[in-house]
Amino acid sequence: MKETPLSNCERRFLLRAIEEKKRLDGRQTYDYRNIKISFGTDYGCCTVELGKTRVLGQVSCELVSPKLNRATEGILFFNLELSQMAAPAFEPGRQSDLLVKLNRLLERCLRNSKCIDTESLCVVAGEKVWQIRVDLHLLNHDGNIIDAASIAAIVALCHFRRPDVSVQGDEVTLYTLEERDPVPLSIHHMPICVSFAFFQQGTYLLVDPNEREERVMDGLLVIAMNKHREICTIQSSGGIMLLKDQVLRCSKIAGVKVAEITELIQKALANDQKVRKEGGKFGFAESIANQRITAFRMEKAPIDTSDVEEKAEEIISEAEPPSEVVSKPVLWTPGTAQIGEGIENSWGDLEDSEKEDEGGSDEAIILDSIKMDTGEVSNIGSQDAPIVLSDSEEEEMIILEPDKNPKKIRTQTISATQVKAPSKKPVKKRKKKRAAN
Amino acid sequence: MAEAAAVVAESLAGYRARAARAVLEQVVLPGEELLLPGQEDGEGPGSAGERPLRLNAGARSGGRVVCGPGLRRCGDRLLVTKCGRLRHKEPGSGNGGGVYWVDSQQKRYVPVKGDHVIGIVTAKSGDIFKVDVGGSEPASLSYLSFEGATKRNRPNVQVGDLIYGQFVVANKDMEPEMVCIDSCGRANGMGVIGQDGLLFKVTLGLIRRLLAPDCEILQEVGKLYPLEIVFGMNGRIWVKAKTIQQTLILANILEACEHMTADQRKQIFSRLAES
Numbered sequence: 001m002k003e004t005p006l007s008n009c010e011r012r013f014l015l016r017a018i019e020e021k022k023r024l025d026g027r028q029t030y031d032y033r034n035i036k037i038s039f040g041t042d043y044g045c046c047t048v049e050l051g052k053t054r055v056l057g058q059v060s061c062e063l064v065s066p067k068l069n070r071a072t073e074g075i076l077f078f079n080l081e082l083s084q085m086a087a088p089a090f091e092p093g094r095q096s097d098l099l100v101k102l103n104r105l106l107e108r109c110l111r112n113s114k115c116i117d118t119e120s121l122c123v124v125a126g127e128k129v130w131q132i133r134v135d136l137h138l139l140n141h142d143g144n145i146i147d148a149a150s151i152a153a154i155v156a157l158c159h160f161r162r163p164d165v166s167v168q169g170d171e172v173t174l175y176t177l178e179e180r181d182p183v184p185l186s187i188h189h190m191p192i193c194v195s196f197a198f199f200q201q202g203t204y205l206l207v208d209p210n211e212r213e214e215r216v217m218d219g220l221l222v223i224a225m226n227k228h229r230e231i232c233t234i235q236s237s238g239g240i241m242l243l244k245d246q247v248l249r250c251s252k253i254a255g256v257k258v259a260e261i262t263e264l265i266q267k268a269l270a271n272d273q274k275v276r277k278e279g280g281k282f283g284f285a286e287s288i289a290n291q292r293i294t295a296f297r298m299e300k301a302p303i304d305t306s307d308v309e310e311k312a313e314e315i316i317s318e319a320e321p322p323s324e325v326v327s328k329p330v331l332w333t334p335g336t337a338q339i340g341e342g343i344e345n346s347w348g349d350l351e352d353s354e355k356e357d358e359g360g361s362d363e364a365i366i367l368d369s370i371k372m373d374t375g376e377v378s379n380i381g382s383q384d385a386p387i388v389l390s391d392s393e394e395e396e397m398i399i400l401e402p403d404k405n406p407k408k409i410r411t412q413t414i415s416a417t418q419v420k421a422p423s424k425k426p427v428k429k430r431k432k433k434r435a436a437n
Numbered sequence: 438m439a440e441a442a443a444v445v446a447e448s449l450a451g452y453r454a455r456a457a458r459a460v461l462e463q464v465v466l467p468g469e470e471l472l473l474p475g476q477e478d479g480e481g482p483g484s485a486g487e488r489p490l491r492l493n494a495g496a497r498s499g500g501r502v503v504c505g506p507g508l509r510r511c512g513d514r515l516l517v518t519k520c521g522r523l524r525h526k527e528p529g530s531g532n533g534g535g536v537y538w539v540d541s542q543q544k545r546y547v548p549v550k551g552d553h554v555i556g557i558v559t560a561k562s563g564d565i566f567k568v569d570v571g572g573s574e575p576a577s578l579s580y581l582s583f584e585g586a587t588k589r590n591r592p593n594v595q596v597g598d599l600i601y602g603q604f605v606v607a608n609k610d611m612e613p614e615m616v617c618i619d620s621c622g623r624a625n626g627m628g629v630i631g632q633d634g635l636l637f638k639v640t641l642g643l644i645r646r647l648l649a650p651d652c653e654i655l656q657e658v659g660k661l662y663p664l665e666i667v668f669g670m671n672g673r674i675w676v677k678a679k680t681i682q683q684t685l686i687l688a689n690i691l692e693a694c695e696h697m698t699a700d701q702r703k704q705i706f707s708r709l710a711e712s
Contacts, residue, residue, distance in 0.1 A: 005569055007557045008597035009675070013635045017681050026689065 003089035006215045014216045018204050024212065025051070030253055032208045035261065037155055037268040041283035043182065044160030048152040051210060052142035054086075055149050057156035058135045061163075063174075066122070066129040074121020075131040078106050080138070080149055087141040102146055105235060106136075109150055109191050109224040113232035116157060117186040123165050123172060130162060132185065143211035146222055150193040155265055158187055159272070191232040192261050194254040196221040202240050207253060221247070223254040227262040457515070457537055461525050465539060469517040473502055474534065500528070505538025506549070519543075542642045546571040546671035548607035553627070555636065555669030556600045556615065568600055568615055571638075571671045575612075578602060582616035584624035592629070599630035599675060601667055630667060634677030635684050641672050643695045654694050657706045658687060 014024070021029060033051030040046065044059030066073060080103050082090040090096070110116075121130040134156060136149050161182030164175045197209035197217040209217060219238030225231050231251065236242060275282045329337040454470035465471070504510055507519035517523075521541030528535045546554075548570065556568035559575060566578045578600065583592040594600070606614035617627040647655055648668055658664070662683045667675040674691060678684045686709070694702060 001573070002569075002575075004571065005557050005559050005597065007599050007636055008595065009599055009630070009632055009634055010636050011597070012632060013681070013684070017685065020681055022681060022685060024685065024688070026685070 001088040003087075006212070010212065011216050014212060015199065018199050018206065018213075023206070025210065027208075029205065030207045030257075032257060032261075033210070035151065035264060037151070037265065038284060038287035039159060039268075039272045039282065044156050046152060046155045046159055047139070047284065047288070048148050048155060050144060050148040050151070050208070052140055053144060053148045053210075054139040055145070055152040056137045056139055057149075057152035058137075059156045059160040060133050060135070061160075062131045062133070063123065063128050064131045065127060066125075071126040072122045072129075073118040074129045076111050076116060076118060077131060077133045078103065078110060078136070078153065079134070080106055080136040080145075082138050082141070082145075085140075086138040090138075090141070101237070102149065105146055105193070105222060105224075105233065106149060106153060108233045108235075109193055110134075110153055110157075113189075113191045113224070113226075115154070115187060115189050115191050115226070115232075117188060120186045124167065128172065132157070132160075132162075141211060143214045144195050144208050146193050147195050147208060150191070150224065151261060151265065154187075154190045154192065155268070157185060158190070158265070158269055160185055189226040189228060189230070190262055190265065191224045191226050192258045193222050193224045193233075194257045196223070196250050196253075198238070198240055198242075202242055202246060205246075205250070207257065221250055223251055225251070225254045225258045227259050229255045229258075454514075457523065457525070460523050462522055464521065465517045465523045466520050467518050471508070471515045471517065471523075471537075473515060473537070500533040502534035503536040505536050507539025507541055508537055540642070540645070542640060544638075544640050544672065546641060548572045548576065548604050548613040549670070550604050550607040552607070552670040553601065553603050553668075554615070554671040555630070555667060555673040555675055556602060556671075558594055558596050558598045558600060561594070561596060566594060566600075568602070570613070570615070570669075571673065572613060576604070576615045577612055578615045578617070582618055583628060584618050584622065594629055599636060601627050601630055601669065601675075603627060630675055631677070634665065634675050635688050636673055636675045637688050637692065638672050639674060639692055640695060641670070643691075644668055644670060644672050644674070647674075647691070647694075653699070654691075654702065657702070658690065661706070661709060662687065 017023065023029075023031075025033070027033065033053075034049070036049040038047050038049075040058075045057070047054060047056045064075065067075065080099065082096070082099050082102075084090050084092055116132070121132065123129060134153050136152055136156075138145055138149070161184050163177065164180040164183050166173045166175070195208060197206045197213055198204070198219040198221065199206070199217055201218060206213060206217075209220075214220075217238065219236065219240030219242075221242065222233070222235045222237075223231060224233035234247075234251075272282060331337050454472050457471040457473050460471070504515065505524075507517065507521060509516050509518045515537075517539060519539045519541040521539040524538050524540050526536045526538075548554075554570050556570040556576060556578070558566050558578075559569050560567040564580050566580065567575045568578050570576050580586060580591055580594070581588070582602075586592050600615070600617065602615040602617045603619075604613055605616050606612075617624060617629075619625045619627075646652065648670075658666075662678045664683075664687060665677045666687075669675075674688075676684055676687050676691070678687055690705070690709075693705075697705070
């Protein structure tokens with residue numbers, strides 16, 4: 001599919017806005033968009049969000065035989081993919097000029113700057129070395145792919161752990177993750193690309209151009225630098241003439257930006273490590289927030305709650321009293337009593353009430369409740385009142401507040417259960433009893 | 438025969454089609470089958486047979502029912518083609534069945550006949566312009582379909598200009614065709630959009646929300662600054678205010694409205710009105 005063309009009015013507006021030192025997203029000239037780094041559950045997996053630009057990085061390793069001329073060095077391999085998901089204009093399976101340029105720049109930034117100690121990747125000289133492969137996928141394109149990709153690559157490399165290997169004589173042992181903790185790569189420094197867009201033949205300069213700014217820019221300068229202010233790569237494209245002091249100024253800005261980004265990366269890495277160590281939740285599912293669409297939200301419907309209590313009272317008064325159950329308790333052994341027809345003790349119910357109870361020693365509660373139980377039962381027996389203690393919830397209330405008048409408590413509990421949800425528990429219990437009978 | 442086919446398809450699908458009335462304002466998924474009110478009563482257990490749905494039968498009790506976007510009529514069945522919430526609009530007058538449609542969230546525009554869209558001219562070839570509207574292929578626009586245009590008096594349109602127009606042909610098998618005049622030959626607001634101002638893209642759902650007759654967002658935006666604004670059904674908005682700063686603010690606010698609740702929006706507008 002073709003790229004959406006840029007209209008004349010957009011171009012004019014952008015250029016005029018840049019002249020007024022204003023940018024579409026409200027940033028200043030030297031501001032980066034928000035950078036967000038999140039890690040996957042596996043080692044060496046991360047996504048970097050630079051505003052709306054998104055890059056997924058994944059590092060993998062493999063034991064291979066080394067190159068003939070470098071027998072003791074591991075192999076580093078970088079691959080950036082521009083999928084159609086990022087922008088419809090990217091064609092799958094075709095090496096576009098942009099892709100070649102970006103891949104080359106990444107290699108120069110990360111491999112040629114020797115940021116990773118390749119000699120430590122050697123297992124047996126001349127026979128087996130580690131090949132580290134860094135796959136970068138562009139998930140969304142909103143300009144400045146190279147900065148996002150370089151951050152994603154270095155973050156993924158820092159986060160990656162390779163399996164441990166031991167060599168004893170001729171025997172090489174590869175340990176799984178369970179046997180031995182995997183080892184991180186040894187990274188000397190972290191080169192990070194910073195892009196500068198030039199407008200009007202170098203009159204105006206912007207850091208971190210977004211997609212539309214990239215379309216109207218005249219030239220681009222990419223500086224890869226580490227936090228020690230060592231330039232790893234510098235590339236100018238677009239064919240504009242840059243003055244010496246412009247390049248110097250850019251390198252100064254790059255130094256500041258790289259320091260900020262490095263700090264952010266280290267913070268993100270430390271944070272992830274801490275969470276992993278503590279056994280907390282990590283991975284994309286935890287760290288990437290999902291955006292909600294408010295357009296389809298259902299409006300909250302107001303519900304009249306002014307006379308809920310009266311209604312509840314009404315329901316209680318209208319409701320039929322529970323059917324009478326034989327109110328003569330059967331004393332099986334001292335301390336236990338049975339009410340009703342079924343031959344079933346109330347230990348299960350006591351356990352239920354225990355769970356809902358707030359802490360405290362279990363045995364004491366059980367004893368208490370049993371005492372209360374028998375006491376209540378004898379009361380009922382003498383008064384012959386229609387209060388039936390077959391409901392476990394009622395019992396529970398009585399246990400918790402033995403001082404209060406039981407009748408009052410009962411109405412309270414009923415009102416509570418009827419308002420919240422129809423209490424099915426007692427009904428079920430009765431059925432069970434019948435079945436047992 | 439059609440009835441039999443429908444029954445077979447239903448049993449193959451493994452579930453009964455749901456009644457449209459029952460799933461109003463609920464999420465429906467592509468491939469689901471819906472029953473309109475007229476169809477439901479024929480569906481009862483005691484009835485002799487199902488009556489096929491006639492969408493264009495005016496004499497029926499349900500009246501004339503219109504399927505909007507996201508729904509497709511397939512024989513005598515009504516199928517859902519988009520994922521979203523099923524909506525219904527009661528008919529304004531008469532005994533029609535109203536309109537059913539699916540309110541979905543998407544960014545990719547599919548041309549629909551009669552839609553007003555903003556396009557970008559990508560090429561001039563002979564007597565037609567090629568206009569990018571964000572669809573799968575560019576639309577064509579004849580130079581004669583502008584107000585007052587004749588073979589001698591050509592409209593002044595450059596490559597890269599913005600066009601506000603309307604689709605007259607939007608068929609899945611054909612190149613879409615736009616015009617910038619209505620049936621009376623009047624521009625009616627359509628034509629080339631001025632050289633200033635900013636064009637930006639939002640989701641199609643937001644555009645529909647903004648174009649709703651009683652849209653609060655637009656009224657609130659109007660109170661902020663004097664502005665010119667054009668909404669294209671293809672998700673493009675062109676906005677122009679007095680200064681670049683104001684234009685930028687307006688564009689950012691409209692973009693942000695997508696993920697804001699009404700309360701948050703009111704807060705932001707009141708804060709902006711103060712400053």
